[in-house]
Amino acid sequence: MTLPGEEGRPTLYDWAGGIEALGRMIHVFYDRVEADELLSPVFGGAVTAEHRDHVIAWWSEVFGGPTRYTDELGGYPHMVAKHRDLSITAAQRHRFAALMSLAADDAGLPADPEFRAALVGYLEWGTRLAMANSQPGADVVPDAPVPRWGWGVAPPWIAEDS
Ligand code: HEM
Known part of the structure; x- marks a missing residue:
């Protein structure tokens, strides 16, 4: 599925380097989380291989890669x-x-600034939603599609005559 306005642009998933690259990011991230005094307790001190695998599938799908999280992991x-x-x-x-x-x-x-702006945009959005949904008594939307993220207003520059 191509996002509206994103026709002719690579997906963030492909631009990132696919599942290998996103997997590297998620593993480094959770290694850092395990060593972090604020976050480690939220994950019970360790982040399992299964959790890492599921979150890699999530990010891959959000960035336009395979839809495994929706198809196999509960969406x-x-x-x-x-x-x-x-x-x-x-x-x-x-x-x-x-x-x-x-x-x-x-x-x-x-x-590149364009890719990192898209990544951090999703991160800011997702973490704020996660925080709101995590509060006791929160009015949570229980079912929705897995989000799809794109380049937004700052896609990679492609010269008009190229
Ligand atoms: C962009 C923001 C975020 C994304 C994309 C994300 C993604 C996910 C996903 C996909 C899962 C479920 C994994 C599964 O299927 O087993 C999960 C679980 C979890 N997330 Fe997040 N998350 C985000 C933000 C946060 C934040 C801000 C925190 C805490 C500071 C957090 C803490 C956790 C914890 C503790 C679990 C449950 C682990 C378990 O008991 O299995 N997440 N997250």
């Missing part, structure tokens, strides 16, 4: 249920977003 309702009642604090959310941005550097993801 959006499963993801939302995992965040309920975690009571994520503003400091934890901010640390989560900061560590993912660092992990993108560590994992050698493309460093």
Whole structure:
């Protein structure tokens, strides 16, 4: 599926380097989480291989890659249920977003401003939703499609005569 307005552009998934590159980012990220005093307790001190695998599938699908999270891993309702009642604090959310941005550097993801703006845009949106949905008594949307993220207003530059 091509997102409206994104015709002729590569997906963020392909631009990132596919599942290998996103997998590197997620593993580096959770290694950092396990060593982080604010985040480690939220994950019970360790992030399992299964959790890492599922989150790699999530990011791949959001960025326009294979739809395994929807097809095999419970889709959006499963993801939302995992965040309920975690009571994520503003400091934890901010640390989560900061560590993912660092992990993108560590994992050698493309460093062009356009790709990183798209990645951080999704990260900011997703972490704020996760924090809101994690509060006790939150009015959560229980079912929705897995989101699809695109380049938005800053796609890669392609000269008109090329
Ligand atoms: C862009 C933001 C985020 C994304 C894309 C995301 C993605 C996910 C996904 C896909 C799962 C379910 C994995 C599965 O299917 O087993 C999950 C679970 C979880 N997430 Fe997030 N998450 C985000 C933000 C956060 C934040 C900000 C925190 C806490 C600071 C957090 C903590 C957790 C925890 C503790 C679990 C459950 C682990 C378990 O018990 O299995 N997430 N997340």
